[in-house]
Amino acid sequence: MRNGFSAEEQTILYGVTGGIPEYLSRIYINRSMDKNIIELFFEESGRVFEDICQQYLYHPQIYTKLPFLPGNTGRWWGTDPVKKRQEEIDIMAIQDNQALLCECKWRNVPVNIEITKQLLDRGKLFHYDQIFYFLFSKTGFTKEVLEYQKQDSSLFLIPFDKICLLK
Template identity: 30%
Template sequence: MLLEQFRSFYFKNYPDDMEQLIEYFAIFGGLDVELDTSMHITELIRLHIFENFDVLSRQVERITYSDPINIRLLKALAVGDRRIFSAFKRAGLNNSNGGAALKYLQERGVVEVEYSRETHPRELQDTKVKRELARHRISDKVLFTQPYLRFWFYFISPYRKEIELGEYDNFFEAFNEKQNQYTSLVFEELSELLLNYNLRDAQILSSGSYWDMNMEIDILTLTDNGSIYVAECKWTNHKVNKKELNKLQDKCEKLDIAPTQIILFSKRGFSKELAGMAGKDLALYKASDFEALLKSR
């Protein structure tokens, strides 16, 4: 679904480059509008969201059934670590009402669950594990099915009353401060699509982010021939350097995995040192490489 939205967004709006495409898609993806991509993104928010605020608010109310529990959960999922149990806690919900809200939102096609691949500590040890480890709960994560809906609950909901009054200063202050952080998740999702596109001749057994009680890896992909691909994604305004490679290698050592290839995705490219290391064991992708996702296959 995300790939279809990404392609549709491009062929409707034809942004100047892939960096602009990803930034604009992270906000307007899934919202049926045509953008003048020569305009700054903040002006497009004013034009297409603030000037149509009543209509868009009613659409969100229909999606959420105007249920405050649904709204609280979506706000928690938008800004948190996406883990279900931590979202319940952030939203002040329990497993009962939180679970019911999550089920409803899944059925409405607002969110989808990304299942954990963590093995519980009890299954890793033959002997009795420590109490704190035994009590550890493996938590699945949640993804919004449309970038625009996550944008709404990430940025719009906290300032809704001010926006209704035409007061936008606090919204734009938060947006300017957190835009890169917000866009990172969409970039990560698109990076997984690009990785899997480049592995299209292999049979992918499992792919997605990996997390456990100690660490997270943006992308971990396994294929039927035993290959392991690990990746990190950096949507920042500076080039990625060797330090990020070292961090990912450390994570692999702690997980006791030997990756077939390490992949780094970067908004602004890579340092000369890191670029010189690219090869069979290390693949590097920058924003312009995402043009491959626009191909018909």
């Protein structure tokens, strides 16, 4: 849990989030406890963005350019047996022995390398011959992520403005 909150507030935040690391990572100490809870659970923009990202994958200009043609896509969650915690993947598609894992971030800050590595680590939970990673971001990516992507052909970065350019 992040410093900056009283012990009581930390207990409430931990209880409300269920201790799920993904939600805990979205807690900002410069916001009140109440504001954090409202943004985490009652503002729908994050879920709407996930829907937009899923639709992007099926767009005619994109679908045929994907590493494989996914049939169905959906959300995945389960337990990481090594870390002994719940993990979640915003969008996942499987075809034969290939998987596509997507993380969708509707935040006012660019996606950083920690979020990128978190998605890559979640890929280790699966045993497919090929795994492709898609990071969608409202505000783009840090320079470190852009540099990392140049070395990893399985990582695709999609900023929101690229989604908006589709016709």
